Amino acid sequence: MKVGKNTLFINCDEAKYICDKSQYNESTWWERFRLNLRYIYCTITRAYVKRNEKLSELVTDQKVDCMENKSKADLKSKFEQELKKHQ
Amino acid sequence: MPKHQLDPNKWIDSYADYLFNYTITRVSDRDIADDLVQETFFSGLKSAANFKGEASERTWLVSILKRKIIDHYRKINSTKGKAEVRINYSEGESEGDWLEERVADPYDRNAESTLENKELGLAIHHCLEKLPQKQAEIFKMKTIQNFDTEAICNEFDISASNLWVIIHRARTALAGCLDETWFKQ
Numbered sequence: 001m002k003v004g005k006n007t008l009f010i011n012c013d014e015a016k017y018i019c020d021k022s023q024y025n026e027s028t029w030w031e032r033f034r035l036n037l038r039y040i041y042c043t044i045t046r047a048y049v050k051r052n053e054k055l056s057e058l059v060t061d062q063k064v065d066c067m068e069n070k071s072k073a074d075l076k077s078k079f080e081q082e083l084k085k086h087q
Numbered sequence: 088m089p090k091h092q093l094d095p096n097k098w099i100d101s102y103a104d105y106l107f108n109y110t111i112t113r114v115s116d117r118d119i120a121d122d123l124v125q126e127t128f129f130s131g132l133k134s135a136a137n138f139k140g141e142a143s144e145r146t147w148l149v150s151i152l153k154r155k156i157i158d159h160y161r162k163i164n165s166t167k168g169k170a171e172v173r174i175n176y177s178e179g180e181s182e183g184d185w186l187e188e189r190v191a192d193p194y195d196r197n198a199e200s201t202l203e204n205k206e207l208g209l210a211i212h213h214c215l216e217k218l219p220q221k222q223a224e225i226f227k228m229k230t231i232q233n234f235d236t237e238a239i240c241n242e243f244d245i246s247a248s249n250l251w252v253i254i255h256r257a258r259t260a261l262a263g264c265l266d267e268t269w270f271k272q
Contacts, residue, residue, distance in 0.1 A: 020255050024229065026236065055262050059230050064208045065111045066104035066231050071121050076099045079128055083095055086132055 010034050015045040016052075023056045091140045093147075098128055100220060102145055104227065105212040106152055112205040113156055123159060127152040145216075207269065214264035218257055225250065226257035 010018070018035045021027040027035070038045045058064075067075070106127060110120040130151050138147055215223045225243060228234040229250075236247055245253075 016255060017251060020251055020258060023258075024236075051262050052258060055258055055265070056230075058207065058265070059211060064211050064231055065108050066212075066227050067107040067121065067124070068117075068232070069228075071117075072099065072103055075103060075121070075125050075128070078125065079095075079099055079132075082129060082132060086095075086135075 008034060008037065010038055012038075012042065012044050012048075015039075015042065016048050019045075019049050019052050023052060091143050091147075093131075093135050093138050093144055095128075095132055095135065098131070098144075098148070101216060102148055103128075105145065105209065105216065106148060108208050108212050109149065109152060109205075110156065112208060114159065119159065123152065123155045126155050130155070210265065210269045211261070214261050214268065217264060218260055222253050222257045222260075225253050226261070229254060 015035050015038045018027050018031045022032060022035065035045070035049075039049060103124060106124045107120055110123050111117065114120055114123065127148060131148055134151075142150075215227065218226070221243070225239055228239050228242070229236070234242075236250060239245075240247055240250055243250075
């Protein structure tokens with residue numbers, strides 16, 4: 001998905017794309033400006049933004065955690081060795 | 088014919104993060120959590136013959152993990168904990184206050200919200216399990232582990248544009264799943 005740089009008005013899919021990037025602080029101010037503009041008059045965009053922000057809040061603020069990639073890779077190789085013994 | 092069957096080849100990919108999240112909220116130490124999860128998988132493998140197939144694989148692994156966590160606290164308490172409790176309540180002035188200190192404060196909502204956070208964390212992992220593996224991995228790396236977009240693109244050999252499409256699909260599926268499993272309860 002690419003958002004046209006020169007158009008002031010964006011469509012719903014472009015708004016969702018910018019909204020997703022905004023959750024990770026990776027949208028530009030120009031993208032955010034156009035998202036906010038669409039937010040004013042588009043109910044679908046408003047609903048998406050609200051839902052997306054709620055999801056970010058849940059995942060980041062509630063301290064959802066997962067195993068580090070290196071630990072998981074180590075565990076996987078140890079487990080595979082153990083698995084071979086049992087097969 | 089049992090309802091569920093074990094497939095240890097998929098355990099790490101499917102349940103390592105779920106079990107880790109379950110553990111870290113209870114032991115608050117990443118290294119200990121890693122060890123306990125590893126022990127759980129190894130024990131699961133050893134006692135696979137005892138699996139009756141009545142519960143799901145994950146439920147069965149969680150039951151093993153719970154015992155590991157309890158054993159972990161038993162080990163700690165057998166050495167350090169008991170001594171500390173005795174020291175705290177043998178002083179003259181504070182004697183007799185211990186019961187009052189242990190009565191739950193009705194205005195303290197920390198315990199309840201902590202419990203809710205733990206359950207929500209598990210609900211999120213439960214929903215992540217339902218996503219295609221690559222989608223779930225990319226979402227976790229981007230959202231939970233805070234990897235750079237570039238690093239993830241290199242790791243999975245995808246373009247930034249592809250990454251955002253995957254993230255969008257994952258977020259939409261996750262929000263839908265949480266609506267069903269968490270918010271409607």
